[in-house]
Amino acid sequence: MARKIHQKHLQQLVENSDPRILLGDPFRRETVKVVLYRAEGEDEFEKTGRVACTLCNAILSETAGSHIKRHVEDNCKKRKNSKNEDDIEEVPAKQRKMTEFNQKKLLHMQIGKITSACAKFCLRSGKSFNFCSSSAVTQYASDIIDAIVPGFDAEETMKQLPTRNTIQKHAETYSKDIVKRAFETVSEYAGKRLCLLVDHGKLIHNYLSIYGSFVDEHFRLQLIPLGFTPALEGKSIVETARLIASRFEENGISEDVAYQSYLTADGALSGLSNHFRKFIRCVSHSLNLLASRSLKPLDRHIYKFDNNELKILSNLDEIMMNAGQVSNAIRTNVKLCEKLSKLPALSVQTRWLIGLKCLVDIVALSEEIQSNFSLLSNIGKQAFSKLSADGFKTARTLIAFFDEFLTYNDVFQSQKEVSLHLVLPLYKRIEERWRKYIKLNFSGLVPELLNTEILPLLAKSGLTALDYYYQEFSDIHYAAVLLSPGTKRMQMFEKDEIKKAKNLIREMLPRGPSPPKEAKKSEEVGGIESLYALVSDSPIEEDFEQDELKTYLSEHVEFGRKESVESYWRRKKNDFPQLYDVAAQVFSIVPSESVCETAFSTASYLLDKRRTRLGAERAELVVLGCQLASKFPEWL
Known part of the structure; x- marks a missing residue:
């Protein structure tokens, strides 16, 4: 264990040849030796984690890196400028060139500002530290400096500019500050209306991406990154809950308060419902599974189809696979890529709707692909031939059947506005549409x-899957529909579903009457108004006990008026104060955790090829700092 001594104090001890200091074995260079320290009353010398240059007594870190080489070859003032490393002599001051003293260099304050600017740029842009310390960027910075203040030598200026490690160190400092600010912002809503969004992923190590969402005092949805936590012990339910709680405890929020949050995640983490206030099924995962199981029914549903129907569904699923093969054949062929107006989406096995987007692109590019058919690989040719065998009729049918999935999945993934109230109505709309296909009603299509x-078989299979995945949504989804003024009548829902929504809202409402509304005082009161106020009936207790929910439901809604849910509740805050708080809790919940996946793409760009050299905790800090800085640049 290295003894920790302040660098300035250690420098003085070395310069004064203090008996407590001993220079040990050479470290990477003959002129650089390990510094050992012996405390008073002790017999043995201990390592200090530092090394000293025997020529100039400079103290350096005893760690791997190029700093030792730079000091010996470039920075050591006692070393003679010679290629022969054995010829080491102190250069007399009278032999030094005058240019060494009058050469224009950056001041220490200027270097600090440049380093700070580089660190902020990395965090705000997501660029890697290697990029900011690359020769191209340092040359660019040198040119700018020379353009603003001429007279700097380009080569010397580039030597003074910060290295990758220096930029990263400053970025970590900024990251700590803005992460602290993020949790200070969230702490106001923790345990009340805070919703957590979590997702597991892998980047060298397993990580747990954590976001927090809430509706602020102006009824605007806010999403704040809260963690990119290493999950080194696995992805179990208990471990995931522990990681989330420890993340909050590290930043001053107790475990009990953290567990009072709502939580949105995919179905694999549904066990977290035993730890948090309520588990919210991610609608993006649900839509992908619903579409996928419309072509490949679950094992528990296979008995509902005969062999012929299962064969047709299998052939339809093969069309999706063929589209992915064509896309892969195109994107791996440089010449073919140059000839197409755009590149098709690349199919991903874990995201079925991306495969659908791939099919849409292939059909749209069919004429261009056909004209360059000879450039396709053999696998690509076979797959494209199968797709075009019936003039793309079957492919277009699949696109028409699932077209709303692509459109509205993007709505839930954008997460710029509250959208929880749209989840169940979308499923009801899909159900209504597919039931028309079973009845051979193809209105709105071009047969x-x-x-x-x-289409009838697709609708049958889709409705079977829809009934299964619809049950995964909780009563909070029904409450969101009821609290949306445009859907509060719930005309698409059954009576028991409406009752479920009302019961939950009544449970969330405070016990007791609503506070009485204060009448606005008029600045000038005339005689008639004064007398009328004196003789008017006094309010009785029953007037204050009127249910806000009943008043809200009986209120007339102008259906032609275009007003968002946020605008409505901002306007009604004083009319329904208790119901407003309930609406703020419900609409703080984000129905999709897809934003968590952006953390992994951010990490891959920021950490670059050197990410394996970073510890998992340091990687967490810089990635989280980058996410916060890009979302809230004013925090830096």
Whole structure:
């Protein structure tokens, strides 16, 4: 264990040849030796974690890196400028060139500002530390400095500019400050209306991405990154809950308060419902599974289909696979990429809707692909031939059947406004549409371009999957529909579903009457108004006990008026103060945790190829700092 001694104090001891100091074995260079220290009353010398240059007594860190080489070859003032490392003599001052004293260099304050600017740029832009310390960027910075203040030598200026490690160190300092500010912002809503969004992923190590969402005092949805936590012990439910709680405890929020949060995640983490206030099923994962299981029914549903129907569904699933093969054949062929107006989406096995987007792109580019058919690989040619065998009718049918999935999945993933109230109505709309197909009602479609014979089977399979995944949504989704003024009548829902929504809202409402509204005082009161106020009836207790929920439901809604849910509740804050708090809790919940996945792409860009050299905790700090700085640049 190295003894920790302040660097300035250690420098004085070395310069004064203090008996408590001993220079030990050479470290990477003959002129650089390990510094040992013996405390008073002790017999043995201990390592200090530092090394000293025997020529100039400079104290350096005893760690791996190029700092030793730079000091010996460039920075040591007692070393002669010679290629022969054995020829080491102190250069007399009278032999030094005058340019060494009058050469224009950056001041210490200027270097500090440049380093700070580089660190902030990395965090705000997501660029890697290697990029900011690359020769191209340092040359660019040198040119700018020379353009603003001429007279600097480019080579010397580039030597003074910060290295990768220096930029990273400053970025970590900034990250600590803005992470602290993020938790200070969240602490006001923790245990009340805070919702957590979590997702596991891997980047060298397993990480748990954590976001917090809440509706602020102006009824605006806010999403704040809270963690990119190393999950080194695994991805179990208990471990995930522990990681979330410890993340909050590290920043001054107790475990009990953290567990009072709502939590949105995919179905694999549904066990977290035993730890947090309420588990919210991620709608993006649900939509992907619903679409996927419309072509590949769950094992528990296979008995509902005969062999012929299962074969047709298997052929339809093969079309999706063929589209992915064509896309892969295009994107791996440079010549073909140059000839197409755009590149098709690359199919991903874990995200079925991306495969659907791939199919949409292939059909849109079909004429261009056909004209360059010879450039495709053999696998690509076979797959494209199968897709175009019926003039893309079957492919267009699949696109028409699932078209709303792509559109509205993007709505839930954007997460710029509250959207929880739209989840169940979307499923009801999909259900209504598919039931029309079973009844051979194809209104809104162009039958000449489609294979309408497969639509009833697709609808049957889709409705079977929809009934299963619809049950995964909780009563909080029904409450969100009821608290949206445009859908509060819940005309698409059954009576028991409406009752479920009302019961939850009544449970969330405070016990007791609503506070009485204070009448606005008029600045000038005339005689009639004064007398009328004196003789008017006094309010009785029953007037204050009127249920806010009943008043809200009976209120007239102008359906032609375009008003967002946020605007409505901002306007009604004083009319329904208790119901406003309930709405703020409900709409603080984000229905999709897809924003958590952006943390991993941010990390891959920021940490670059050197990410394996960073410890997991330091990687967490810089990634989280980058996410916060890009979202809240004014915090830096």
